[in-house]
Amino acid sequence: MAHQMKTFENGSALATDLAETVASALSAAIGRRGEATLAVSGGSTPKAFFEALSTRTLDWAKVKVTLVDERFVPEDNPRSNHLLVKTHLLKNEAAAAEFVPLYRPEATIEDAARTASGIVPGMSKPFDVAILGMGTDGHTASFFPGGDHLAAALDLTLPRRVMTMEAPGAGEARLTLSFSALHDAGLLAVHIEGTEKKAVLEKALAGTDEQDMPIRAVLERAQTKPEIYWAP
Ligand SMILES: O=C1O[C@H](COP(=O)(O)O)[C@@H](O)[C@H](O)[C@H]1O
Numbered sequence: 001m002a003h004q005m006k007t008f009e010n011g012s013a014l015a016t017d018l019a020e021t022v023a024s025a026l027s028a029a030i031g032r033r034g035e036a037t038l039a040v041s042g043g044s045t046p047k048a049f050f051e052a053l054s055t056r057t058l059d060w061a062k063v064k065v066t067l068v069d070e071r072f073v074p075e076d077n078p079r080s081n082h083l084l085v086k087t088h089l090l091k092n093e094a095a096a097a098e099f100v101p102l103y104r105p106e107a108t109i110e111d112a113a114r115t116a117s118g119i120v121p122g123m124s125k126p127f128d129v130a131i132l133g134m135g136t137d138g139h140t141a142s143f144f145p146g147g148d149h150l151a152a153a154l155d156l157t158l159p160r161r162v163m164t165m166e167a168p169g170a171g172e173a174r175l176t177l178s179f180s181a182l183h184d185a186g187l188l189a190v191h192i193e194g195t196e197k198k199a200v201l202e203k204a205l206a207g208t209d210e211q212d213m214p215i216r217a218v219l220e221r222a223q224t225k226p227e228i229y230w231a232p
Contacts, residue, residue, distance in 0.1 A: 019052035041133035042081025050088035130185035138213030142176030
């Protein structure tokens with residue numbers, strides 16, 4: 001599938017543009033249905049985008065925010081993606097949004113995935129907006145190379161759900177939305193920064209093995225054409 005690549009002078013310009021685009025998409029969804037859903041990634045890249053989005057004026061009380069993926073750690077853990085979103089997005093205007101976490105304090109990660117699958121918005125219909133990141137190993141969400149449930153996570157014939165994932169490069173066990181829950185978002189963006197990640201993206205675009213570089217599933221098979229946001 002063809003993708004669209006938007007290149008910016010720096011991360012700040014990218015953050016401003018992406019925040020504007022996401023805010024417009026959320027407002028349009030609220031206008032159509034009276035509510036909007038947003039799935040965001042964790043990691044280090046989205047901080048400036050989150051800060052910019054948090055100041056955008058829209059009816060945030062009608063927006064449900066969740067994560068594309070999460071470590072199986074509680075919210076006060078410094079590696080929690082929930083903590084990142086709470087610190088950088090759920091404030092200013094966006095403080096009124098409802099956050100629906102993937103992490104659940106259950107006995108096992110499988111129990112947490114089951115519980116989250118029944119609660120997370122976007123599990124019954126497409127997200128209005130999904131923002132993906134990408135690691136230098138070609139993972140996106142928690143679709144890691146070598147992941148124990150990678151094939152099932154990328155299988156579009158399987159239902160939308162929250163899944164567990166363990167992989168050599170993932171650190172903690174992960175919770176991740178399935179590709180089936182992400183690929184048809186109204187707006188599907190891949191946000192990457194830096195020359196190293198651009199090279200990784202070019203490598204991904206030049207090949208086809210999704211087990212080696214799971215981002216390829218998004219680039220090739222997502223129903224919604226992904227918009228790639230890149231800044232040096
Ligand atoms: O582990 C993760 O990494 C990716 C990329 O993170 P970054 O720090 O390189 O920006 C992220 O998209 C994903 O949500 C996160 O859990």
